[in-house]
Amino acid sequence: MHTTREATVADLRASAEVLAQAFADDPLMAAIWPDPARRHAALPAYFAASLRHFHLPAGGVQIATDRDDRICAVAVWDPPGAWDQPLGQTLRALPDLLPALRTRVPAAITVRRTLDQWHPREPAHWYLANLGTLSSHRGRGYAAALLADRADTAPTRGQYLVCTRYENVAYYERYGFSVTGEFQLPLGARSTMWSMWRDPSFP
Numbered sequence: 001m002h003t004t005r006e007a008t009v010a011d012l013r014a015s016a017e018v019l020a021q022a023f024a025d026d027p028l029m030a031a032i033w034p035d036p037a038r039r040h041a042a043l044p045a046y047f048a049a050s051l052r053h054f055h056l057p058a059g060g061v062q063i064a065t066d067r068d069d070r071i072c073a074v075a076v077w078d079p080p081g082a083w084d085q086p087l088g089q090t091l092r093a094l095p096d097l098l099p100a101l102r103t104r105v106p107a108a109i110t111v112r113r114t115l116d117q118w119h120p121r122e123p124a125h126w127y128l129a130n131l132g133t134l135s136s137h138r139g140r141g142y143a144a145a146l147l148a149d150r151a152d153t154a155p156t157r158g159q160y161l162v163c164t165r166y167e168n169v170a171y172y173e174r175y176g177f178s179v180t181g182e183f184q185l186p187l188g189a190r191s192t193m194w195s196m197w198r199d200p201s202f203p
Helices: 009-022 027-032 036-058 087-118 142-153 166-173
Strands: 002-006 061-066 071-078 125-133 158-163 177-184 192-198
Touching: 002 142, 009 036, 009 061, 009 071, 009 125, 027 036, 027 087, 036 061, 036 071, 036 087, 061 142, 071 142, 087 177, 087 192, 125 142, 158 166, 158 177, 166 177, 166 192
Parallel strands: 125 158
Antiparallel strands: 002 061, 061 071, 071 125, 158 192, 177 192
16 A cells, blocks of 8 residues: 655655665766765765755655555656756755765766756656655555656646666656657766656547
């Protein structure tokens, strides 16, 4: 059994821990922090800062909990028009982001610029920035419930995401997403990313 709901500030720390575990070996995060030890140490603070300054204020973060009210999966959605954070918001986030990024700030900027170049401008849409489930709870429908929630609450809006692993492309296709582009992160091994779009007309 699981329940989905909108995340609050009280859920921030636990949500950041779920995302840090889920993305510990993600190719996009590895492009920012190539060293696994540094990446694993940095991700909890990085996700906590991102949620606090960018995503929770917009009201799009959803969580799925188990019967003990433990947060097991997190979907970080940016509402239409809210995916491109203004400079002032980014500057306010720097005191929390810099301890996590440290010397990897240039790499993070490069990744952000690449993602922004591929991000669709029209029409207004929901942007799935992150979707992660605890490894102990994968395969139990938590992520699927979060995807269904957004489809139900925003039936007239398209949805966009960047898939960072080839094996996950088929997973998102099952929920109505289609590949619209393929690009490389211009760092290290040049990891391949897939832009994916879900049309609101998908049943």
